[in-house]
Amino acid sequence: MAEIVLKNVNKRWGNFVGVKDFDLTIPDREFLVLLGPSGCGKTTTMRMIAGLEDPTEGEIWIGDRMVNNVDPKDRDISMVFQSYGLYPNMNVYENIRFPLKVRKVPEAEHKERVMRASAMVELDDFLHRKPAALSGGQRQRVALARAIVREPNVFLMDEPLSNLDAKLRVSTRAQIKNLSHELKVTTIYVTHDQIEAMTLADRVVVMEKGIVQQVGTPTDIYDNPANTFVASFIGNPAMNLMEGELKDGVFTGKNVTIPGLTGSNGPVTLGFRAEDASIATSTGQIDAPVYSMELLGDATMVTVKAGGALVAVKADKEYRSEIGAPVSIAVPAEICHLFDVATGQRLT
Known part of the structure; x- marks a missing residue:
């Protein structure tokens, strides 16, 4: 023992x-x-x-x-x-x-x-x-x-x-x-x-x-x-973290609008994993130009800059785009995490 x-x-x-x-x-x-x-x-x-x-x-x-x-x-x-x-x-x-x-x-x-x-x-x-x-x-x-x-x-x-x-x-x-x-x-x-x-x-x-x-x-x-x-230490890539405002269940930030969330009104940090989001076929929740694109073999990592933060999303391995080209990212509310801006603690 x-x-x-x-x-x-x-x-x-x-x-x-x-x-x-x-x-x-x-x-x-x-x-x-x-x-x-x-x-x-x-x-x-x-x-x-x-x-x-x-x-x-x-x-x-x-x-x-x-x-x-x-x-x-x-x-x-x-x-x-x-x-x-x-x-x-x-x-x-x-x-x-x-x-x-x-x-x-x-x-x-x-x-x-x-x-x-x-x-x-x-x-x-x-x-x-x-x-x-x-x-x-x-x-x-x-x-x-x-x-x-x-x-x-x-x-x-x-x-x-x-x-x-x-x-x-x-x-x-x-x-x-x-x-x-x-x-x-x-x-x-x-x-x-x-x-x-x-x-x-x-x-x-x-x-x-x-x-x-x-x-x-x-x-x-x-x-x-x-x-x-x-959230930022675990995962490859780390969880995407973006600061913004939550009001009446809608998170807003620069180039970002995500409805359907639950929480108190006020400033929050929103997080989501790259593999849980996707490149939108029509209008998504994040609209920004491509910052970088990395071929991983089994997937393509697309990074955009939105609200002052680098945001990564895993796309299909066949996906291709040019740096600077506009892209829309789908971020369903159910994949999102909310954290307190001041303390960094998870909000339940």
Whole structure:
């Protein structure tokens, strides 16, 4: 049982607040992703769970014991870092085996456990090589195998894919997803990449400036962002956000008129996803000239400038237009989200 509980955890350095009032229960075997931009507190939170940083206030529980004063080596966790941290003088087999030697696991068990971990990440053909003879993706798999061989209660992964190229990130991401299914170990994964978060997580914690903005499944966060920060951070492209006025159920802004909305009269921020809107065949709700057009293969991304904001919409892959040509965009009321202009919070 490796349920992790953080109770009102804070981390400060002088007047600087790194993490504020972090309060969360991570159930046993959950794959939780801490997501946010650089400096938002996600790595600091992970380091406090690992014991590499001490919380200023609050409690951290792993299983049935509070670990605030427990050394990292006694917390039964394995970490995978952004830098692979491999020993250059050891071959792959010895790098994977090293945690077993340090923890004085009986030597009779070493080969079986190393080979099992190696097979999980498809390294059997590289066990004799040293790290210098491996690609970046292979080195990352060695780091994963070294964490797996420990058979810990908790995995902590700190941006493990950020040093890989785009193609390797996709394949290694799939490998991590499969490993989490096979190993069924509580995992906390730190990333600034929202695609990694959406594809890997059971739940996502979105953070900004040390504060949790929203916790939920990837679908919850994508479909119902709690505020404009989450709306603008999740999604590729991010949610379109436009400021305007809501009066008697009609949103108006420069080049924009969207009827059929529900809410109190006054200034609001309106949001909608690019894939939920479409190029209108007749009169739409947004009329503006084409600002840019990008061919994506499976679709064409059309961007216009309306009301001072860049607004993107996904059109059919065959759609073509010229920059500057007028276009009308259909934005049904049911796909729209409304946010408070002052606070950015979602309006229900």
